[in-house]
Amino acid sequence: MARTTKVLGFSVPPEVADAFEAMARREQRTKSELFREMFRLYQRYRTRQDQSDDAWIMQAIGEGQAAPLSEEELLSESEALATYGAQQAQALGYEDLDHEDIERLIHDYRREQRA
The missing domain is CATH 1.10.1220 (Arc Repressor Mutant)
Incomplete structure (x- = not known):
């Protein structure tokens, strides 16, 4: 059995x-x-x-x-987010990140949060 x-x-x-x-x-x-x-x-x-x-x-x-959002509001929001992201990256000691590095870090962080 x-x-x-x-x-x-x-x-x-x-x-x-x-x-x-x-x-x-x-x-x-x-x-x-x-x-x-x-x-x-x-x-x-x-x-x-x-x-x-x-x-x-x-x-x-x-x-x-x-x-x-209007096109102007969307661009303003995008700039504000980019500035915030750059400040956070600098505070965490990340420098000279390209777009692929940023995408990888975001995906790694989200994967860790789901685990």
């Missing part, structure tokens, strides 16, 4: 393992039950987080469609 579960192996610091085991004992659950519940909750959290990101994006799109 085929197994209906799969054993996972991973490492955590001893204090995390101790706290996890203590929590399972307090709740009178197995470590497997506790892990499955934690994972389900994390999945729900990520789904809601992704949905709220989507909602924010759709709201921004709606606002832009309702009151589009």
Whole structure:
């Protein structure tokens, strides 16, 4: 008969393992039950987080469609963002970045935030 579960192996610091085991004992659950519940909750959290990101994006799109910027306003906004970005890069010690470097840094940061 085929197994209906799969054993996972991973490492955590001893204090995390101790706290996890203590929590399972307090709740009178197995470590497997506790892990499955934690994972389900994390999945729900990520789904809601992704949905709220989507909602924010759709709201921004709606606002832009309702009151589009003029060409002058768009150029002014672009310059302000470029100035802000340059100030932040300088404050963080990044100098002489080209467009590809900036794109890479943005994508790396966003990937880290999603992980």
